[in-house]
Amino acid sequence: MATMTIAKAINEGLRATLTGNPKSLLMGEDIGHLGGVYRVTDGLIKEFGDDRVLDTPLAESGIVGTAIGLALRGYSPVCEIQFDGFVYPAFNQITTQLAKIHARSLGKLTVPVVIRIPYGGGIGSIEHHSESPEALFAHNAGLRIITPSNAHDAYWMIQKAVECQDPVIFFEPKRRYWLKGEVDVQNPGLSADPFKAHVVREGSDATIVAYGPLVPVALAAANAAVEDGRSIEVIDLRSISPLDFDTVEASVKKTGRLIVAHEAPTFGGIGGEIAARISERAFLHLEAPVIRVGGFHMPYPVAKVEEDYLPDIDKILEALDRSLAY
Amino acid sequence: MGSTQLPPGTEESLAATTALAAAPGEPTEMVQLLGPDGALGSDPIFSDYAKRIDPEKLRVFYTDMARIRRFDQEATALQRQGELALWVPLTGQEAAQIGSGHASQPQDYIFPTYREHGVALVRSVDLAELLKQFRGVSNGGWDPRENNFHLYTLVLAAQTLHAVGYAMGIQRDQKAAAATESSDPKAAVIAYFGDGASSEGDVHESMVFAASYNAPVVFFCQNNHWAISVPTEVQTKVPLANRAKGYGFPGIRVDGNDVIAVHAVTEWALEHAREGRGPVLIEAYTYRVGAHTTADDPTKYRESAEEAAWREKDPLDRLEKYLRAEGLADEAFFEQVKADGDELAKYVRSTTHGLEVPDIRDAFASVYAEQHPLIAEELAWFEEYSAGFESDQEAAN
Numbered sequence: 001m002a003t004m005t006i007a008k009a010i011n012e013g014l015r016a017t018l019t020g021n022p023k024s025l026l027m028g029e030d031i032g033h034l035g036g037v038y039r040v041t042d043g044l045i046k047e048f049g050d051d052r053v054l055d056t057p058l059a060e061s062g063i064v065g066t067a068i069g070l071a072l073r074g075y076s077p078v079c080e081i082q083f084d085g086f087v088y089p090a091f092n093q094i095t096t097q098l099a100k101i102h103a104r105s106l107g108k109l110t111v112p113v114v115i116r117i118p119y120g121g122g123i124g125s126i127e128h129h130s131e132s133p134e135a136l137f138a139h140n141a142g143l144r145i146i147t148p149s150n151a152h153d154a155y156w157m158i159q160k161a162v163e164c165q166d167p168v169i170f171f172e173p174k175r176r177y178w179l180k181g182e183v184d185v186q187n188p189g190l191s192a193d194p195f196k197a198h199v200v201r202e203g204s205d206a207t208i209v210a211y212g213p214l215v216p217v218a219l220a221a222a223n224a225a226v227e228d229g230r231s232i233e234v235i236d237l238r239s240i241s242p243l244d245f246d247t248v249e250a251s252v253k254k255t256g257r258l259i260v261a262h263e264a265p266t267f268g269g270i271g272g273e274i275a276a277r278i279s280e281r282a283f284l285h286l287e288a289p290v291i292r293v294g295g296f297h298m299p300y301p302v303a304k305v306e307e308d309y310l311p312d313i314d315k316i317l318e319a320l321d322r323s324l325a326y
Numbered sequence: 327m328g329s330t331q332l333p334p335g336t337e338e339s340l341a342a343t344t345a346l347a348a349a350p351g352e353p354t355e356m357v358q359l360l361g362p363d364g365a366l367g368s369d370p371i372f373s374d375y376a377k378r379i380d381p382e383k384l385r386v387f388y389t390d391m392a393r394i395r396r397f398d399q400e401a402t403a404l405q406r407q408g409e410l411a412l413w414v415p416l417t418g419q420e421a422a423q424i425g426s427g428h429a430s431q432p433q434d435y436i437f438p439t440y441r442e443h444g445v446a447l448v449r450s451v452d453l454a455e456l457l458k459q460f461r462g463v464s465n466g467g468w469d470p471r472e473n474n475f476h477l478y479t480l481v482l483a484a485q486t487l488h489a490v491g492y493a494m495g496i497q498r499d500q501k502a503a504a505a506t507e508s509s510d511p512k513a514a515v516i517a518y519f520g521d522g523a524s525s526e527g528d529v530h531e532s533m534v535f536a537a538s539y540n541a542p543v544v545f546f547c548q549n550n551h552w553a554i555s556v557p558t559e560v561q562t563k564v565p566l567a568n569r570a571k572g573y574g575f576p577g578i579r580v581d582g583n584d585v586i587a588v589h590a591v592t593e594w595a596l597e598h599a600r601e602g603r604g605p606v607l608i609e610a611y612t613y614r615v616g617a618h619t620t621a622d623d624p625t626k627y628r629e630s631a632e633e634a635a636w637r638e639k640d641p642l643d644r645l646e647k648y649l650r651a652e653g654l655a656d657e658a659f660f661e662q663v664k665a666d667g668d669e670l671a672k673y674v675r676s677t678t679h680g681l682e683v684p685d686i687r688d689a690f691a692s693v694y695a696e697q698h699p700l701i702a703e704e705l706a707w708f709e710e711y712s713a714g715f716e717s718d719q720e721a722a723n
Contacts, residue, residue, distance in 0.1 A: 025498075051498060057538055062487060062531035069491020072476075073499070077491075093528075096481045097488070104465035105477060107692040141693050165695035242699050 001184055007177040009151040010040050010116075012185065013158035014078065018048050021076060024162055027054040027063055028080030028116075037082055038118055038177055060090035064115065068098055071111040076162050084119040085128025085300075091136070098167045099142030110165045114158075118174035119147075120213040120263050122310055124303040131300050132264035137169050138241045138273075145240040146194045147171035149215035151181035153238065156191035164194075171240075173213035197244035199251065203233035206257035206323055209248055209274060211237035214261050214311055221316035232320065240270055248274060249281045256287035257323045261311045266294035288326035291319045356611055357591055358581035362639045364647025366586070375590035381654045387428065387585045388645050388655070389663050391420035394444040395642065396667030397453055398616075400674050401443075401460070405620040409678055410460040414441050418583075418615030421641030422548050424448060425588030426516065426610070429596055432474065433513040435496075437489040440478040441548075442518050449475040453670070454677035463681050482519070483526035486545065489517030490532045493541035493599075514542040514599035516592075522553025524569075525561045533605070537573040542599035544592065545570075545607040548582060550614035555627040570607035582612030583641040613639070 004012065017024050026041055032055035035042030045053040056063050060081055067077035081087045087094075094115065101111045121130030137143050144166050148154040154172075161168040190198060200215065201222050210218035215236045222232035233251050237244065252258050258278055260271035271292035278290055293311045301309045359367055359376050369376075379387075398417050405413040416423065423444025430436060430449070438445055446456055451468050458467035459478060466477040479485035493515040503510050523529060524547055536543050547566055551558050562569075570577025576598070580591040588610055595606035613636040617624050624633075649655035690705040 051501070057531070057534045059531040059534060061528055062535050065484065065487025065528060065531065066491030066494060066535050069488040069493070070495045071491075072488060073492045073495025075495050075498070089527075092481065093484060093487065097479075097484050100465075101477075102695055103689065103692045105470065105692075106464070106466060106688060107695065108466075108469050108471065109477075110695045112695075144694075144698075166698075244699075246699075 001182050003180055004151050004155075004183055005178050005180050006148065006151050006154045006173070007038055007040050009155040009181075009183050010158050010172065011042060011044070012183070013155045014041065014044060015047070016185075017078070017159050017162045018044065018052060021162065023074060024076040024078065025052045025054065025070070026078045026080070027056050027067060029056060029058050029063070029082050031055060031080050036080060038174065040116075040118075040172070040177075041080065060086060060088075061093050064090040064093040064098065064113070067113045067115075068093065068101070068111055071113050072101075072109060076112050076114075078114040078116060078158075078162060081115060081117045083129045084117055084131040084133055087115075087117055087133060090115075094137065094143070094167075094169075095140045099140045102166065103142055111167055112162070112165050113167045114161045114170055115167070116158075116170045116172060118177070119171045120173055120175060121300060121306050122175040122213065122263075124306070126303065127300075130303075130306065132262065132295070134169075134171055134240050134262075135264055135269045138243075138270060142167065143241060144168045144195070145171065146238060147173065147212040147240065148238065149173060149176065149210075149212055149236050151179070152183045152189075153191050153194075155183045155185065156188040157194040157238070160192070160194040171212060175213050176216070179216070195239040195242050195244065197238055197247040198236045199233060199247065200236045201232070201234040203231040203255065205231045205255055206259065206320055207233045207235060207248070207251040207255045208259045208261060208316060208320070209235045209237055210261045211240065213263060217311065217313060218261055218316060221313045221320065224313060224317060225320060230320070230324065243270075243273070243277075245274075245277050245281065248278060252278055252282045253285045256285055258286070258290045259293060259316060259319045259323060260290065261293040261316055261319075262295075263310055264295055265297050266292040267297045269294060288323040291323050293319045356579045356581055357587045358584050359587040359590065360584045360644055360648055362583075362644050364644050364651055366648060369587075369590075372587060372590040372594065375593050376586050378593070379586060379589060383428070384586075384645070384649060385655055385659065387424055387589070388642065388649060389666065390424045390428075390444070390447055391585065391642050391645070392663045393667050393670050394420055394424065394447050396671050397443065397447070397674060400671040401457060402616070402620060404457070404675065404678055405460070410457060410620075411462050412460055413620045414460075414618070415614075415616035415620070416441050416443050418613045418636065418641075419548055419550055419610075420444055421585035421588055421645075422582035422610035422612045425585040426546055426592040426608070429589050429592035430516060431511065431513070431596070433511050434596065435474040435476070435489075435492055435513065435515045436518070437476045437485040437492070437515065438478055438518045439482070439485065439520060439523065440480050441520075442478075445518065446475060449473040451475050454674055454681070457674065457678050458681055461678060461681055463683055482523040483528040483532075486517045486519055486523075486532035487528050487535070489515045489543050490536045490539075490541050493536070493543040494539055496542055497539070512542075512600040514544060514596050516544045516546050516596070518546050518548065520553065521547065521549040521551065521558045521561050521566060522556065524566055533569075533573045533607070536605040537575055540602070540604040542602065543605045544595045544599055545605065546592070547607065547609045548612055549609050550582075550612050552614055552618065552624075552628065554618040554622060557628075565609065567607060567609035573605075573607075575605045575607065577607040577609065579609045579611055582610030583639050583644070585641055585645055
């Protein structure tokens with residue numbers, strides 16, 4: 001067991017990947033000598049050289065497009081997109097090419113590309129640096145989307161993402177980069193499957209589903225609810241596509257109440273998808289409508305008001321109150 | 327100062343290339359060896375490459391150009407008869423495609439657009455497979471690994487980046503091979519695109535990446551003068567070959583209707599790339615004689631006189647003139663070529679009729695490489711839903 005931050009855990013996970021898989025390589029803007037704007041790739045260029053850790057030209061479509069070509073040649077590229085709001089120039093390559101090559105070749109070609117994206121707000125940053133675009137990618141078949149919320153998961157999930165033969169978008173909760181946790185580098189345990197949700201707190205009165213940066217918030221809300229005598233279950237989704245509806249369904253069948261929290265706008269989001277599926281699978285078990293807690297239908301607001309935008313403990317508790325009073 | 331920052335070898339290449347694109351406003355030289363009159367000219371660099379083409383190879387060029395033109399006619403007819411949803415004709419561009427395709431080696435990898443039927447022929451792709459996409463029975467059709475010929479890409483210019491990435495992979499493989507003193511032949515990549523696609527950002531990014539990493543890639547732009555209805559002048563104010571200069575690698579404009587020059591220039595460019603001297607841009611100056619696709623109507627946007635002028639520069643006619651004048655092919659040869667073309671057309675027609683309609687279950691099976699619960703769930707629902715119809719049918723019987 002070692003204690004490390006999420007950023008360090010990803011760094012160590014990438015180091016393990018580069019060591020174990022000679023076809024793996026990292027590419028992105030400023031990821032080499034600088035070690036990435038969040039230092040997630042710190043020191044890797046020194047260790048593995050610039051053939052394996054590439055400081056690329058400043059062009060997101062170029063990064064993903066050339067990664068696809070490298071994957072077609074048998075490589076396993078891990079791309080870094082510097083910030084969530086800058087992934088859009090690569091959106092065409094990701095959705096029309098990367099997501100579809102396996103399908104359009106009827107499985108003859110695989111493109112095991114991993115795209116790391118630091119995402120989410122809460123760091124007081126400027127425009128385009130705080131977004132949560134996961135739903136835009138989740139809507140595209142052919143992609144897998146995962147997001148860790150703790151250091152142990154971060155260490156193992158990045159390695160599993162590279163091993164996966166499908167393209168994986170790896171959303172990194174940037175405001176939790178410095179969150180420390182225990183990492184077992186010998187044994188992945190439950191982290192071995194990156195596509196399964198984890199029940200991170202058991203409870204009986206209601207379920208909160210969250211992922212990435214909001215998992216600690218959901219846990220804090222659940223702990224606060226104890227004061228009111230409430231027993232709240234918390235699920236860390238971990239994977240957004242595929243989405244582990246079985247784990248959510250089982251929990252809802254137990255608690256009868258479901259809150260889904262994410263930073264992304266609720267409209268057209270992952271919460272809506274979960275609400276729809278759970279209403280199909282567990283309608284008669286629901287004691288209240290599924291409630292979503294998320295961003296408003298607006299461009300991510302300026303940093304000085306982002307606290308009003310972001311889901312926090314109070315917003316989740318308010319949703320719990322509504323659900324439990326229904 | 328500027329030139330000292332160019333990738334290694336580029337300066338010499340730039341100096342060695344007579345047909346380097348001129349600066350904006352200056353007339354651009356075009357490499358031409360076989361003129362429309364069928365007379366063979368010379369070029370200080372590329373004549374040496376043309377000399378490598380023996381008479382037998384020239385006859386193959388002619389045969390392939392004639393075959394692919396005949397194929398194009400047949401596919402157009404199949405579309406008119408409702409057998410294909412759409413067809414993308416290549417007539418007029420045979421020399422650009424057959425010449426460049428034949429310059430490639432088996433170990434090279436090709437990224438086509440959606441009009442490179444001639445290159446597909448040269449790379450031994452079954453032409454009936456090629457029609458699957460246009461008949462609506464597949465989005466690919468062939469196994470790209472068999473002939474190192476990638477699937478057609480319909481999103482313009484997206485494949486130019488894939489080509490550069492693939493070339494970066496070749497670079498790494500060759501570095502590893504050199505360490506083990508492997509005797510694998512050196513390889514390069516060709517990225518095809520058109521004058522319309524040259525405006526896409528991905529072409530720019532692919533050239534930036536290729537130059538930065540000195541990737542072994544040849545950008546082969548067929549300037550066929552029309553991006554559906556928009557003329558090249560709207561895409562660029564300078565000859566497209568000139569753009570290479572801005573990226574720091576050689577750019578060559580070649581007569582795209584001259585199969586000998588296209589072959590020579592492409593062979594030079596591929597050798598340049600394989601030898602680690604970096605990318606090359608070739609602009610094959612040609613003309614799309616037919617429509618953009620069978621859904622297009624060129625009479626709405628261009629003059630028939632322009633088409634007629636380009637027909638005078640026809641790539642097949644000029645090679646036929648040369649072969650006849652030099653006594654390299656007789657009447658029997660041309661009759662045989664025609665018969666072969668008709669045979670190919672017959673094969674393509676009958677195979678098209680027989681192309682199997684896939685099962686949507688194949689689509690479920692190929693979305694992901696690894697097991698995916700949503701796919702499994704939706705497939706299970708579909709099976710149950712379909713079975714409902716079958717039991718209704720049984721009940722009715």
